[in-house]
Amino acid sequence: MNKSLRRLSFPYLLWILIFTVVPLLLVAFFALTAYDSNGSLYFTLDGFKNVFGGDTVAFSFLGLSVQLPLYINVFIRSLLIAMVCTLLCLLLGYPAAWIMAKMEIEHRRGSNILLFLLVMPMWMNALLRTYAWLALLEPKGIVNNFLGLFGLGPVQFLYNDFGIGLGMVYNYLPFMVLPIYSVLVKISPSLLEAAADLGADPRRVMLKVVLPMSRPGILSGINMVLMPAMTTFLIPDLLGGGRYLLIGNAIERQYMVSRDYTTGSALSIVLLIFVLLSMQIVARNTDPDADEGGLVA
Amino acid sequence: MKKQVKWLGPLLAAAILLLPLAGCQSSGKRQKVYVYNWGEYISDSDDSFTFYGQTYQLSDVRKDFEAAYPQYQLEYQTFDDNEKMYAKLDTQSYDVIIPSEYMVTRLIREDKLQKLDYSQLTNVEQYMDPRLKEIRYSEDDTINQEILDYAVPYFYCTVGLIYNQEVLGTIDSTDPQDVWSVLFDQTYNGQIGMYNSMRESIGVALNYLGYSLNSVDADQLEAAKTLLIKQRKEVQPIVGVDELKDKYVSGELVAGVAWSGDHTVVQQRLEAAGEDPDVMQYVLPEGSNISVDMMCIPKNAQNVEGALAFINYMYDTEVALKNAVYVGYSSPQTEVLKQLPEVLTSNVNYYPDETLLKTLEVYESTDEIDKKYDEIWQVYLAN
Numbered sequence: 275m276n277k278s279l280r281r282l283s284f285p286y287l288l289w290i291l292i293f294t295v296v297p298l299l300l301v302a303f304f305a306l307t308a309y310d311s312n313g314s315l316y317f318t319l320d321g322f323k324n325v326f327g328g329d330t331v332a333f334s335f336l337g338l339s340v341q342l343p344l345y346i347n348v349f350i351r352s353l354l355i356a357m358v359c360t361l362l363c364l365l366l367g368y369p370a371a372w373i374m375a376k377m378e379i380e381h382r383r384g385s386n387i388l389l390f391l392l393v394m395p396m397w398m399n400a401l402l403r404t405y406a407w408l409a410l411l412e413p414k415g416i417v418n419n420f421l422g423l424f425g426l427g428p429v430q431f432l433y434n435d436f437g438i439g440l441g442m443v444y445n446y447l448p449f450m451v452l453p454i455y456s457v458l459v460k461i462s463p464s465l466l467e468a469a470a471d472l473g474a475d476p477r478r479v480m481l482k483v484v485l486p487m488s489r490p491g492i493l494s495g496i497n498m499v500l501m502p503a504m505t506t507f508l509i510p511d512l513l514g515g516g517r518y519l520l521i522g523n524a525i526e527r528q529y530m531v532s533r534d535y536t537t538g539s540a541l542s543i544v545l546l547i548f549v550l551l552s553m554q555i556v557a558r559n560t561d562p563d564a565d566e567g568g569l570v571a
Numbered sequence: 572m573k574k575q576v577k578w579l580g581p582l583l584a585a586a587i588l589l590l591p592l593a594g595c596q597s598s599g600k601r602q603k604v605y606v607y608n609w610g611e612y613i614s615d616s617d618d619s620f621t622f623y624g625q626t627y628q629l630s631d632v633r634k635d636f637e638a639a640y641p642q643y644q645l646e647y648q649t650f651d652d653n654e655k656m657y658a659k660l661d662t663q664s665y666d667v668i669i670p671s672e673y674m675v676t677r678l679i680r681e682d683k684l685q686k687l688d689y690s691q692l693t694n695v696e697q698y699m700d701p702r703l704k705e706i707r708y709s710e711d712d713t714i715n716q717e718i719l720d721y722a723v724p725y726f727y728c729t730v731g732l733i734y735n736q737e738v739l740g741t742i743d744s745t746d747p748q749d750v751w752s753v754l755f756d757q758t759y760n761g762q763i764g765m766y767n768s769m770r771e772s773i774g775v776a777l778n779y780l781g782y783s784l785n786s787v788d789a790d791q792l793e794a795a796k797t798l799l800i801k802q803r804k805e806v807q808p809i810v811g812v813d814e815l816k817d818k819y820v821s822g823e824l825v826a827g828v829a830w831s832g833d834h835t836v837v838q839q840r841l842e843a844a845g846e847d848p849d850v851m852q853y854v855l856p857e858g859s860n861i862s863v864d865m866m867c868i869p870k871n872a873q874n875v876e877g878a879l880a881f882i883n884y885m886y887d888t889e890v891a892l893k894n895a896v897y898v899g900y901s902s903p904q905t906e907v908l909k910q911l912p913e914v915l916t917s918n919v920n921y922y923p924d925e926t927l928l929k930t931l932e933v934y935e936s937t938d939e940i941d942k943k944y945d946e947i948w949q950v951y952l953a954n
Binding site for chain 1: 761767769809810811814817818821823941942945946949950952953954
């Protein structure tokens with residue numbers, strides 16, 4: 275039984291090998307090699323030197339300004355935007371997930387339609403959804419036309435932090451709501467009743483019972499939003515008017531425009547290590563909870 | 572189930588890729604001519620078109636070609652980027668491609684083009700504007716002398732300043748310092764348009780500073796970079812390509828970098844909106860950019876006869892006129908110039924005279940230039 279089951283996983287392993295492991299090795303290979311003028315391959319660390327060295331760009335944050343290497347600058351900026359986006363997703367997504375879960379717990383119905391509405395936009399391609407925002411937010415777009423009725427605007431929504439942030443929050447919100455919802459919906463109503471019986475007001479129930487129990491959901495939501503938000507290049511490309519360099523764009527540019535595979539791959543590797551490390555941190559924070567929260571699992 | 576779905580994608584893609592090949596083999600009586608051109612770069616409508624007060628009847632010249640040469644069937648594809656076109660040349664054989672001059676230079680250097688048999692290009696021989704022989708297509712003298720053996724100009728265009736005459740007054744000078752200065756003027760914060768492209772932006776900065784568009788001098792490039800970053804912070808230009816045109820029409824932007832063809836479009840839109848088209852003017856400074864899109868035949872073309880017929884047909888006066896009206900760029904066909912509105916053809920900004928033409932530069936593309944400019948652009952983007 276066990277053996278035949280294992281055999282079933284073979285195609286998937288093969289899939290992973292060909293389309294995940296081999297490309298990763300290729301990226302690592304590209305990152306450490308370059309062609310000289312004769313067209314022969316040689317080992318080099320130039321890619322990594324380019325990532326951590328090169329031109330410096332002023333980085334300003336909260337009134338502070340420091341000169342940082344170009345890619346470090348881009349990296350930090352990507353991380354900041356991704357963090358803000360994740361925080362907004364959490365602030366918007368948690369109440370939504372809670373409302374949906376409550377409907378499910380208390381009435382055993384009603385949440386389906388909300389869930390459906392949340393997931394429905396994801397049936398469309400992300401590119402199309404982002405293009406739709408372009409049409410909405412343009413200076414002569416629908417939103418500005420509407421504002422114009424009241425004598426407001428036109429407001430420049432696009433090609434700045436606001437436009438990119440909005441595009442990201444919109445695109446990644448479901449990835450925050452769904453994991454939180456799936457955890458919340460499993461919380462037994464009896465626990466909430468017990469807390470109330472013991473004298474906790476609704477706010478206390480929320481803070482002391484619901485929130486701690488939903489931690490795994492929050493963490494996996496953060497994981498699912500932070501990483502794609504940090505590495506996206508489609509959204510800044512479209513909503514940033516192509517003049518916005520986040521780490522995803524920087525890598526894309528190295529491959530598609532500069533044709534410098536060495537630096538592009540080195541950047542990818544650095545990003546990958548960063549992503550793996552932060553996932554590790556999230557995972558470490560999740561584990562003890564999984565042990566405690568018997569009801570959640 | 573999931574696995575099945577995952578395989579479906581590549582299978583479908585493979586099927587779609589193989590489809591044109593299947594078409595190739597079952598060639599009927601009509602031979603196919605594969606043409607690869609920029610998008611929206613050939614007359615394909617049956618409308619009549621008013622162009623600076625004159626009305627022209629257009630038609631789909633691709634259908635006309637098939638009617639004029641019943642032995643050929645046109646397979647027409649479009650690209651929006653020279654580099655993307657270049658990438659496809661290795662995997663697919665085209666009979667006619669129409670890239671920009673720097674890409675032609677690169678293709679000649681890489682021995683990917685064949686020489687044209689001018690005895691079959693009678694229209695080209697007869698009608699090609701001698702001005703086009705004055706352009707310096709490449710820094711490489713050999714290629715510069717040979718380029719017209721390999722490639723025939725399709726349209727050309729210049730990079731100049733589009734500006735609102737009511738706001739800025741008339742700009743008479745062709746000195747780049749005078750022409751471009753408005754782009755770097757803080758007074759017009761948020762009212763300046765810039766193209767979202769590397770060479771145009773860096774080129775304008777270099778030209779303004781009095782340097783060559785293809786400079787590789789470290790100090791000159793540094794100055795251009797600083798200027799652009801300063802402009803981005805202090806003038807906050809609106810960046811785009813096609814969306815800029817409507818902003819000139821609406822008056823939101825007072826000036827910006829523009830291809831000559833785009834200026835024609837802006838004027839047409841102003842006219843269509845019932846406004847005075849002359850509000851938006853265009854001036855071409857000395858030493859700015861000229862680019863020429865050129866028809867050429869790749870080495871691996873399957874149907875050279877058909878390709879030559881197509882190139883020659885594009886120089887037929889009636890066809891070239893329809894294209895010129897539709898596209899709005901500068902035509903290299905002498906008879907067409909006589910039939911286009913005089914206000915256009917006598918405008919040195921569109922059809923530069925010999926003195927001005929000699930100062931204009933194409934964008935060179937060498938490994939050194941590509942690398943250095945790309946570095947600047949990267950830093951600019953990160954700021």
